[in-house]
Amino acid sequence: MGDNTDLDLSFAIDAETVSLSPIGEYQVLDLEGPVVIVGDASYRVVPVGEESDLSEDVRELSVDEIRAALSELADNDDFQSIVDNCPTNTPLVYDDIDYLTRHLPTASLQKCGELSESTPFEKELLLQVAYVERQNSLVGHSDNVLEYYLEQRAEIAEKLRSTDEIDSDVERSFFSYLLLASALIEELTTETVLNELFREEGRLDSITEHVRSMGHAKRLEKLCDIQILTEGDHGSLVEVKKRRNNLVHDAQKRAGLDELESRREVAQILEKTDRCASVLLTISGKNIESVIAKRGCDPYIEHAQSEAVADTITTWEQEYPERLSRLHDCEQAALEKIRWDTEESDPGNNITEGFTFEGFDNEVLYEILMEFVGDASKAFLDRIDADANESNLDRFDFAVMVLLCAGHSYGDIARWLDTDEKYVQRKENVIAWRASKFEKGLVEEIPRPEDPTWPSDTESDD
Numbered sequence: 001m002g003d004n005t006d007l008d009l010s011f012a013i014d015a016e017t018v019s020l021s022p023i024g025e026y027q028v029l030d031l032e033g034p035v036v037i038v039g040d041a042s043y044r045v046v047p048v049g050e051e052s053d054l055s056e057d058v059r060e061l062s063v064d065e066i067r068a069a070l071s072e073l074a075d076n077d078d079f080q081s082i083v084d085n086c087p088t089n090t091p092l093v094y095d096d097i098d099y100l101t102r103h104l105p106t107a108s109l110q111k112c113g114e115l116s117e118s119t120p121f122e123k124e125l126l127l128q129v130a131y132v133e134r135q136n137s138l139v140g141h142s143d144n145v146l147e148y149y150l151e152q153r154a155e156i157a158e159k160l161r162s163t164d165e166i167d168s169d170v171e172r173s174f175f176s177y178l179l180l181a182s183a184l185i186e187e188l189t190t191e192t193v194l195n196e197l198f199r200e201e202g203r204l205d206s207i208t209e210h211v212r213s214m215g216h217a218k219r220l221e222k223l224c225d226i227q228i229l230t231e232g233d234h235g236s237l238v239e240v241k242k243r244r245n246n247l248v249h250d251a252q253k254r255a256g257l258d259e260l261e262s263r264r265e266v267a268q269i270l271e272k273t274d275r276c277a278s279v280l281l282t283i284s285g286k287n288i289e290s291v292i293a294k295r296g297c298d299p300y301i302e303h304a305q306s307e308a309v310a311d312t313i314t315t316w317e318q319e320y321p322e323r324l325s326r327l328h329d330c331e332q333a334a335l336e337k338i339r340w341d342t343e344e345s346d347p348g349n350n351i352t353e354g355f356t357f358e359g360f361d362n363e364v365l366y367e368i369l370m371e372f373v374g375d376a377s378k379a380f381l382d383r384i385d386a387d388a389n390e391s392n393l394d395r396f397d398f399a400v401m402v403l404l405c406a407g408h409s410y411g412d413i414a415r416w417l418d419t420d421e422k423y424v425q426r427k428e429n430v431i432a433w434r435a436s437k438f439e440k441g442l443v444e445e446i447p448r449p450e451d452p453t454w455p456s457d458t459e460s461d462d
Contacts, residue, residue: 007161009267012278015150017290017381025132034066036121038128039096043121069119070129078111079130086127086134088195088394100127142187142286149180149277156270160263174266175247181273182244185237188280189219195284195394196226216241223283227420233279240276243269279418285395289384291416292399294343296384297406299444304387305339308379312372315379323368330365332356340373342380392436400427401435405443 028036036043073079085108090099101109104127112130116123156173163170194211211219220237223229229237281287292300313335316324327333338354351373388395396417403413404424414421428447435446 007263007267009157009160010271011153011157012271012275013150013281013287014290015154018146018150018281018287025136028063028067028070034063036066036070036125036129038125038132041096041124041128043125043128066120069121073115073119073126073129074133076115078115079126082108082111082115082127082130083133086131088135090131096128096131097124100131142184142191142284145180145184145187146281149177149184152177152180153270153274157267160267160270163263166263166266170263170266174270177270178240178244178247178273181277182240184277185240185280186216186219188277188284188286189216189223189237192228192280192284193219193222195396196223196228227423227426228283229279230414230418230420233276233418236272237276237279240273282418283396285388285399288388288395288399288417289381292384292388292402293381295406295408295416296342296402297443300402300405300442301342302339303442304380304383305342305376306336307383308376309336309338311379311383312376315375316372323371326365326368327372333369335372338373338376340377387442391439393431393434393439397427397431397434398439400424401431401439401446402443404428404431404447405445 028034031044034044082104085104086100087103090096109123109127112123112126115121115126119126121129152173156170156177159170159173190211193214214222217238220229220234220241224231224234278287282291293304296304313324324335327335332355334354336354339352341350341352355369388398391398393401399417400413403416408416410421410424413424417424432446432448440446
């Protein structure tokens with residue numbers, strides 16, 4: 001049956017704000033010999049101009065050979081064991097090497113020393129590279145799938161908009177979409193379960209093996225048991241799993257597409273599946289920036305906007321010096337003090353400080369100002385992302401902390417972060433003792449749990 005109405009799909013995941021870049025990286029450069037740059041640290045692989053105990057063939061390694069040797073480490077079981085035991089972040093208040101050497105088990109540090117003896121790399125460099133690999137291994141699988149997922153979602157959405165019926169082309173696109181949606185959900189589920197069971201204080205290889213040996217249904221059940229996943233979201237995710245299984249086992253029916261009478265019904269399945277993927281993105285901490293931006297506490301928002309404006313000024317000094325000069329020369333603009341209402345979708349029309357609009361009729365200057373604030377709003381989200389990565393808390397806990405400091409209720413925070421109210425209460429306990437000086441400096445006062453919190457009588461009856 002055809003459906004001639006216009007189709008306006010409403011997806012939960014905003015493709016424009018999803019970050020697909022790796023958290024960290026290292027570079028191998030030729031600076032009078034091979035040098036490896038990891039973050040703020042640099043390591044000269046081969047000594048230059050000095051006597052060395054290294055053999056002649058090692059001292060003559062080229063940059064390409066060093067890159068190849070680092071790449072080969074990925075296939076080394078000992079190195080992979082070091083990667084698996086590394087944390088996913090090091091707090092900004094610590095030096096990376098100090099934190100990593102205090103953090104890793106003795107066996108991992110011994111393996112670093114042994115690998116250093118058999119490669120041209122210092123053990124500190126090996127540890128830094130392992131840390132980078134650990135960061136990127138967490139985001140690598142799910143981010144790659146997410147990229148393909150967004151492309152396939154856009155493809156089937158366009159096909160639904162351009163046709164009046166469910167034809168074989170739509171079926172094929174839906175087939176691919178559901179497989180990618182299922183793969184994305186499984187990757188995010190695995191990461192979230194690992195983060196919950198594999199805490200910073202005791203990283204054991206056996207925990208990784210345990211989580212990876214679980215089936216997808218068991219991982220979802222585990223997230224539901226610890227209440228990070230609500231019963232309703234758990235049920236929706238199980239539906240996606242069942243539809244995917246039906247699709248694989250009975251491809252001829254296209255996972256029940258033969259029972260759908262209109263493209264509107266197909267679109268509803270797309271939207272519901274996208275909502276499920278969005279829930280996993282949020283509770284895995286990958287999609288928290290916009291929530292913090294809109295709902296965060298005043299001290300943190302002031303900090304993040306101040307840093308964003310400063311970063312934007314620095315960028316414009318290099319890229320748009322003439323336009324920046326016009327803004328500096330304008331008596332109505334105090335660029336460093338520009339702030340905006342974070343709860344509004346368009347920051348340009350909601351400037352609260354740093355600019356006076358009264359009697360302003362210079363359209364060219366106004367457009368320059370709007371471009372500046374637009375760039376600053378993007379830098380604002382980047383600053384939130386960076387702070388979440390540098391925090392001693394994981395990304396989801398960081399979001400909970402900032403929202404709790406804003407005085408929001410457990411129920412509101414749970415709704416915004418796609419989780420259960422009881423889980424937010426438990427996280428408040430964790431935040432109270434795991435927050436470092438870094439977090440305290442951002443929000444001024446960490447919330448301290450007060451008074452016992454018992455389940456309601458209604459919950460007990462249920």
